[in-house]
Amino acid sequence: xxxxxxxxxxxxxxxxxxxxxxxxxxxxxxxxxxxxxxxxxxxxxxxxxxxxxxxxxxxxxxxxxxxxxxxxxxxxxxxxxxxxxxxxxxxxxxxxxxxxxxxxxxxxxxxxxxxxxxxxxxxxxxxxxxxxxxxxxxxxxxxxxxxxxxxxxxxxxxxxxxxxxxxxxxxxxxxxxxxxxxxxxxxxxxxxxxxxxxxxxxxxxxxxxxxxxxxxxxxxxxxxxxxxxxxxxxxxxxxxxxxxxxxxxxxxxxxxxxxxxxxxxxxxxxxxxxxxxxxxxxxxxxxxxxxxxxxxxxxxxxxxxxxxxxxx
Numbered sequence: 001x002x003x004x005x006x007x008x009x010x011x012x013x014x015x016x017x018x019x020x021x022x023x024x025x026x027x028x029x030x031x032x033x034x035x036x037x038x039x040x041x042x043x044x045x046x047x048x049x050x051x052x053x054x055x056x057x058x059x060x061x062x063x064x065x066x067x068x069x070x071x072x073x074x075x076x077x078x079x080x081x082x083x084x085x086x087x088x089x090x091x092x093x094x095x096x097x098x099x100x101x102x103x104x105x106x107x108x109x110x111x112x113x114x115x116x117x118x119x120x121x122x123x124x125x126x127x128x129x130x131x132x133x134x135x136x137x138x139x140x141x142x143x144x145x146x147x148x149x150x151x152x153x154x155x156x157x158x159x160x161x162x163x164x165x166x167x168x169x170x171x172x173x174x175x176x177x178x179x180x181x182x183x184x185x186x187x188x189x190x191x192x193x194x195x196x197x198x199x200x201x202x203x204x205x206x207x208x209x210x211x212x213x214x215x216x217x218x219x220x221x222x223x224x225x226x227x228x229x230x231x232x233x234x235x236x237x238x239x240x241x242x243x244x245x246x247x248x249x250x251x252x253x254x255x256x257x258x259x260x261x262x263x264x265x266x267x268x269x270x271x272x273x274x275x276x277x278x279x280x281x282x283x284x285x286x287x288x289x290x291x292x293x294x295x296x297x298x299x300x301x302x303x304x305x306x307x308x309x310x311x312x
Contacts, residue, residue, distance in 0.1 A: 002147040003082045003137055009142055013088060024139035026261040031104030031136040032094055033063075033225075034270075036111050038263065045262050045306070046255040049248045050169075051118075053237065056299065058110045060186070060230040062158050064193055066106045067097075069157075070196045075100040076214055087144035089158045095145040097222040098214075100236030101154035102146045108136035109158020117162060122144050179241055183234040190230040198225045200286065225286040228291030236299025246303045246310075254310060264303050269297045 012093050013021050029035055039057060044052020077099045078085040079092070087095070097103065112133035116126045140146035172179055202216020240246070248255070273289035281289050 002149060003078065003085070005148055006078055006085055006141060006144055008143055010086065013142065013144075021143065024135065024142050025089060025091065027132070027135045028091070028094070028104060028139040028143060030112075030132065031108040033103070033107055034131050036107045037294070037298070038266070039111060041262065041266060042259055045248070045302060046257050046297065047069050047248060049246070050114075052248075053287070054169050055111055055166060055296075056233050056237070057169065058114050058162045058290045059107070060159045060226070060295075061165055062110045063156060063226035064190055064230055065105075065161055066101055066103055066154065067197070067220075068193050068225040069079060069101055069153075069202065070098040070103075071202075071216075071220050071223050073100045074098055074203050074216065074219070075150075078144060080213055085144050089143075091145045092144040096219075098219045100150045101144060101157060101224065102137070102140050102150040103154065104221055105137040105151040105154030106144075106158040108133045109155050112136065113155070113159045114162035114165075118166065120289065163230050164260060176241075177240050183238045186230055186234045190227045194224060194227045194284075194288070221284070224287045225291045228288035229295045231288070232292035232295030232297075236296045236301070239300045240303050244300070244303050244307050246306045250310070258306060261305075265302055265305075266294070266297060270294055 036059065040052060040055040044056060077095060079087060096106075096122055112129045115121060116130040116133060118126070121129075133155070137151040140151050141148055168182070172182060197220045202219070203214070204216075205213045207213055227244035250258075274293060277290045277293065280286070
């Protein structure tokens with residue numbers, strides 16, 4: 001049934017020309033992990049520290065849940081399940097890991113869905129965020145890189161996690177001394193997921209030529225990235241709360257300066273330092289360490305710089 005839906009969309013896509021497909025390719029870009037993280041970092045540093053923490057906490061929680069489900073279900077991508085499925089353009093390049101549930105849909109649920117469910121935001125903004133959320137999720141099946149159940153479960157679980165995170169953040173606000181408990185619990189869950197992903201067995205199916213269709217250890221790479229992200233954010237979040245305490249209540253000129261300097265530093269970390277970490281630390285350790293550094297920079301290192309440079 002799901003393959004038939006994808007084939008129908010593929011036939012429509014091939015007949016409708018590239019206009020809609022190109023538009024949805026831009027939408028799917030907004031659901032990529034790297035894009036979501038940059039947007040959330042800007043919110044955290046320059047717009048609203050409260051919402052930034054909410055989105056960062058949700059991103060880590062959702063990535064862990066998504067990674068756990070991917071390596072548990074071990075469902076192959078649509079074009080592996082049926083050779084008639086031909087993804088659009090270069091969409092396969094960002095289709096990493098197993099298929100179920102959709103990581104892009106989960107990321108979209110974190111940022112756009114997570115904003116849409118916050119009633120304190122203006123209604124028009126919530127509608128705008130909800131539309132983007134739906135378009136990003138739909139783009140994954142329209143481009144042929146996910147099945148309908150992938151985006152449905154990814155979206156619903158993502159929204160559920162964000163609802164729970166909103167409750168958790170309110171609880172922390174009422175019990176500020178419990179942040180270490182939250183950090184240790186989150187890191188503990190991440191460690192369990194990492195051990196599970198590294199020790200479980202993965203399907204070994206071969207094609208007619210005897211070639212392994214999918215390498216499960218490579219598919220689990222996204223899960224280890226998520227573990228590193230959780231370590232980095234949770235440790236940086238607690239350190240920032242207890243020793244830095246920066247504020248986003250700053251003049252517009254200051255916020256723009258933060259955006260430029262903060263993003264420059266992030267890309268130095270992401271493109272240069274993370275590369276060397278992966279070279280120095282082999283295997284999954286490099287993925288965990290590089291993603292730890294990226295999130296630790298966002299949650300603690302740059303806020304520390306803000307406090308030292310601005311005193312805000």
